[in-house]
Amino acid sequence: DQGLQKTKEGFLSKITKAIAGKSTVDDEVLDQLEEALVGADVGIDTTLAIIERIEKRVKQDKYVNTTELNQLLQQEIQDMLVEAPDFSYKDFEIPEGKKPYVILVVGVNGVGKTTTIGKLAHNYKKAGKEVILGAADTFRAAAVDQLTIWSERVGVPIVKQAMGSDPSAVAFDTVKSAVARDADVVIIDTAGRLHNKLHLMDELGKIKRVIQKVIPDAPHEVMLVLDGSTGQNALEQARQFTATTEVTALSITKLDGTAKGGVVLAIANQFKIPVKYIGVGEKIDDLIIFNKHEFVDSLFR
Numbered sequence: 597d598q599g600l601q602k603t604k605e606g607f608l609s610k611i612t613k614a615i616a617g618k619s620t621v622d623d624e625v626l627d628q629l630e631e632a633l634v635g636a637d638v639g640i641d642t643t644l645a646i647i648e649r650i651e652k653r654v655k656q657d658k659y660v661n662t663t664e665l666n667q668l669l670q671q672e673i674q675d676m677l678v679e680a681p682d683f684s685y686k687d688f689e690i691p692e693g694k695k696p697y698v699i700l701v702v703g704v705n706g707v708g709k710t711t712t713i714g715k716l717a718h719n720y721k722k723a724g725k726e727v728i729l730g731a732a733d734t735f736r737a738a739a740v741d742q743l744t745i746w747s748e749r750v751g752v753p754i755v756k757q758a759m760g761s762d763p764s765a766v767a768f769d770t771v772k773s774a775v776a777r778d779a780d781v782v783i784i785d786t787a788g789r790l791h792n793k794l795h796l797m798d799e800l801g802k803i804k805r806v807i808q809k810v811i812p813d814a815p816h817e818v819m820l821v822l823d824g825s826t827g828q829n830a831l832e833q834a835r836q837f838t839a840t841t842e843v844t845a846l847s848i849t850k851l852d853g854t855a856k857g858g859v860v861l862a863i864a865n866q867f868k869i870p871v872k873y874i875g876v877g878e879k880i881d882d883l884i885i886f887n888k889h890e891f892v893d894s895l896f897r
């Protein structure tokens with residue numbers, strides 16, 4: 597079940613309750629469905645979009661029973677989710693002509709950024725790729741320490757500098773070193789201080805510029821890590837980060853042990869940025885490549 601047991605229970609039981617004992621979809625069922633979706637952290641805007649589309653279908657077909665409603669709902673949700681068009685990431689291959697492949701990882705502290713970087717490094721290494729990590733969150737000693745632990749656990753080199761040094765200098769060193777070593781993948785951790793948006797924007801902008809001095813078309817990916825267990829907070833962070841920098845991929849963590857996994861739908865619907873990975877645990881193998889069919893399946897199964 598992809599570690600989504602709790603989300604599934606929350607989601608499915610609410611929807612089942614909403615339509616229990618009804619034979620046809622009327623306004624009352626739709627009202628209850630609306631409530632159920634909001635309660636499952638799908639978010640009000642996304643919920644309204646789903647309800648509106650279902651209403652349209654119900655009007656068109658005149659009569660829709662609740663089994664059909666269930667199928668309709670699954671279809672609407674699947675259509676809403678965005679999958680990454682680039683399939684190479686699924687087997688951790690490097691797209692043609694993009695070596696070293698540079699991934700810049702952004703997100704607020706505590707969301708599971710370091711863990712996600714460790715898991716990603718592990719997967720790339722397992723696929724035979726040479727990986728190098730860059731500790732460009734020079735603001736927190738703990739961030740560098742944690743990333744160092746992951747680099748040892750996975751068995752990949754890490755580039756770091758003294759606390760408080762310029763993050764873009766670390767990023768520059770990392771890509772330089774990657775080119776010198778002929779590495780395949782570079783994963784750079786950044787500081788996630790959202791309280792100062794302008795500063796963050798400057799910092800990320802500068803990191804990108806120095807990386808481009810070495811590799812003009814890099815970073816190839818800007819991955820935003822969000823904590824799925826924080827529900828609507830994750831949505832707000834997505835809003836702020838996408839306003840600050842161009843985010844190309846999402847990784848949503850901690851979907852194990854939360855009933856708030858519905859937030860994935862809200863994020864996908866509002867930002868149209870592909871969800872590439874989901875985190876379902878603290879261990880090295882607890883990273884799943886996001887597949888919308890499997891995700892929706894696991895919610896309704």
Ligand code: GDP
Nearest residue numbers: 705706707708709710711849850875876877878
């Ligand atoms: P960072 O501050 O964003 O770098 O966050 P960390 O990677 O240090 O993670 C913060 C905490 O969340 C740690 O205790 C991790 O073990 C935990 N964590 C990260 N990802 C997951 C996940 O997918 N599931 C669970 N249950 N815990 C996670």
